[in-house]
Amino acid sequence: MKGDKFYIFLFLTPAFLISGIFLYYPFFENIKLSFYKTDGFFNSTFIGFDNYIRLFNDEIARGSTLNSFELMLYVAIFQVGIALVLAIMVNSIKRGAAFYRITFFFPIVISGAAIGLLFTLIYNYRNGLLNEILINLGFERVLWLTEQSSLYMVAIPTVWNYVGFYFVIFLTAIQKIPQDYYDAAALEGITGFQKMMKITIPLILGDLKTCLVLAITGALKIFELVYIITKGGPARSSEVLGTYMYQKAFVDSAMGYGATLAVFMVVIGLTLAFITNKFIKNDKLTY
Amino acid sequence: MKSKKIGLMLFLMLVSLFLLAACSSKNSSNEQTEKKPPATEANEENGKENVELRVVTTMAGTDPAGEVFQKVLDDYMEKNQHIKIINDSQSADAGTIRTKINTDYSSNNEPELMFFFNTIDADGIINAGKVVNLEKAEGVDLSGYNSMLEQQRNKDGNIYAAPQSGFYEGLFVNKKLFEEHSIKIPTTWEEYELAIEQFAKTDIIPVAASTVDSYYVVEHYALAAGGIDHYQAKLSDQDSTWAEGLDNIAKHAKMGAFPADAATLDLAMVQDLFKQEQAAMIFEGSWFWGQLVEAGMAENVTVIPMPVYGSGGQTGEIVGGSTQGWFISTKSYEDESKREAVVDLFNYLTSEEILLEIVAATGQPPAKGKLTDLPEYIAAGHKLVADAPAVDLPINDRILPEAFTYIRESVPSIVNGTKTGEQILKEAAALE
């Protein structure tokens, strides 16, 4: 359209100006820090790529990265998947839809500190809910958080906690599909599952892609629940990049290395998002 | 069409300018909040110039001293109408205070007074000359302190922080549980191991401990294996008694000394096991008494020193000391308009009367004077300190934080047999 250049500039400038100054510039400072051995304030020594070399030889970082990938997989499949199914289900009913829309949102509004405490009290060996039930049924106590199981045990609350987020986005997206599409489909005898595969999902593919990108990026930043429920343990078996970075930067005052981990997170996330983008090609579908 | 375009552009530019202007101009920021009283404006009542002082402390959150501290400040402001104090305290548990303080000091935004950790945490600030040497500061009164003042002395020989109170750590034991199971409260290492063995056979957990948040466990096991001489070693020495202590933790874990989920428990959950009388012993600090009183079991509990078996050491040596103190920022001291007020407030807060008033809320050993009317159990703790042949700071207050975290979080790996204490020390020392 004629004059578009002007509008593109006009529309994009405020957003990128603010983000540029208060998000990208601080992150640029962070990148600078990653070349120093520093507490971030008073002691700084320029060490070139040493932090990056350390990163590639750091067993804990390697374990955390793999754990983050595993969590990402669960988040992408189950969090997004369950949310999509729930959204389609809620969209298909008339009675009680408002009730589900509200209740599904609950876990997101409760702060991570509370959800973390809740699951700590569920998994706790001596007095936890699960073991209390087992004892009452006449079984022995089970150690829920072991080196083998801990990652699954933190994946459950992590996935569950944010299903409501994608649910709301999907529901918003699904509701924009005009009813006449479904009416036309119904005339041709397309209903139920077929309707979902042939109409709903193709028409919200763009939103689905966005959700996957959000899930991948979100999964890399997972921090609070893991930190509270397992402390990354036992023996670092559930350490993830988010907890490791927090520990380095804020517990250990190793700002330089913490910054390196942050850069690493962004690089991995971008790579994966790039792949996702290539993988799900949507050809600018409109109705 | 054209004019609309321009109007629209103007509108958007205005909005973004408004935002950016808000960032850069000081006037607009003041519209948002109350106008700060300028330091030069004279107070009409007494002719003294108005001063605003910002005080940062860790006395906040559930710290019982927090409330008293605010009251003490209010009293002071009542008496000194020209001084306005902003209490910017945050609990150290909130995790942001360290970042905030360091950023403040490195951005020329330091508070006038600060009550903070005079440990490795403050090294950067001290080395940069951001706080004053109290012994050289004019008008600062450092009289009346007990030995805690000397403990604050920096490596360079100066004193930058004036203490308020001290603390001690030790083995808290539930006397009632020991009695019920006819087990002897340990005074030697052998008796300690015996107590573990005997409690392990019962439904009671011998020692409530976290092996991931293993600060106290690591310290006390190192102390037990080497006595205070080895305890004071540098990390770079890779002292073999430290390694032995770490291996002892693994040995005791196999004996069933700790909770089954010790590798994921946080300190609050560990404390809870002890408070629910599901565990007989716990390594804790003197700040733990408040919780025990609340749980209604303080009378059943006593605190004993960790039994030391290492040669050269003796039982009775404890981990403790005084690690927090009042700092005066160099910037405020050199500011003629503030110096008098800052020094006066400092002297007020560290005067024996006020100091005791604040410390009384916590029951910690004070750095000046004496607390009276103490419950028996707290007095016993103070006696523990008084009788100790040697007291030294927790290990994590003097070694590189990264290295200590590495040791602490590696304890579960020692327990599960993938690493040895010696290996962990070597790897931790390599971080320095």
Place this chain on the structure above:
Amino acid sequence: MAEKGLQRLTFWEKFQSRYFSKSKYGKLFIYLCLTLWSMTTIFPLVWVVLNSFKNSREIITDTFSFPTDPTFQNYLKAFDTVNIGKSYLNSLIMSGSVVFFVLLFGGIAAFAMARMQFRLRGTLQMILIGSLLIPAFATIVPVYKMMIKMDLVNTYWALIIPQTAGNIPFAILVISAYMATIPKELEEASVMDGCSRWKMFTKVFLPISLPSFATVGTFVFLWSYNDLFSSLVLVSQEKVAPIVVLLSNVSSQYGTDYGLMTAAIAMTVIPVLIVYLLAQKTFEKGATTGAVKG
């Protein structure tokens, strides 16, 4: 992927026509699933609220039972700790402003990203995705330093500006995904009517995308409002502190006050739920607008 879907479809076709579409069991199954899930999501809220009426000890020892001896102590303490009315107001002003600026700047940028063609589109998109990955921990120190330099610490702007910057990328991505699928005919029709791009945005795309704005607004509000970390650094003083700062008061070396924590959480949750309910109303309106134009 498409072929796979078709193959599966044949199996599903039989399955679903037998059990779902034609019978009542299908609906029943759906309601069963939804109800089961909603039970898991209602549970934590009920848990928080019930526990906020217990004392700290009971919260750990009898966390999953009804309070035997309900107490208002925790709420009284919360009222004591902070100036509740002022904190709610601070929260509302700051998070409300963040939502406003994010939707304004993010909305127009999303429109440009979704409906206009330009060379740097792909690059900008990658930058946006990259910004989602930047952890708040990594930017807080430089941001705090900038705020100190601009003398904005402990003013509303100190929180509004960085949170706006942090949430804009999310808003652009989600809103532009929504706008991307709006029919091209609408765009063309408005061009025929002589609409400028700005008019096209305000008269066509904004109304249709309202549900998406509402969704993004809800989450931005939620994140801004729940952001304890930034709040503690940038706006910790009482005159500007948001309600969430209450949560920083629940612990210290002297122990954790779980009673105060649950009460604080119960109190912080209420405004967010109200915002969500209001936004839900927009959803419904938006949905009907969408239907009308078809």
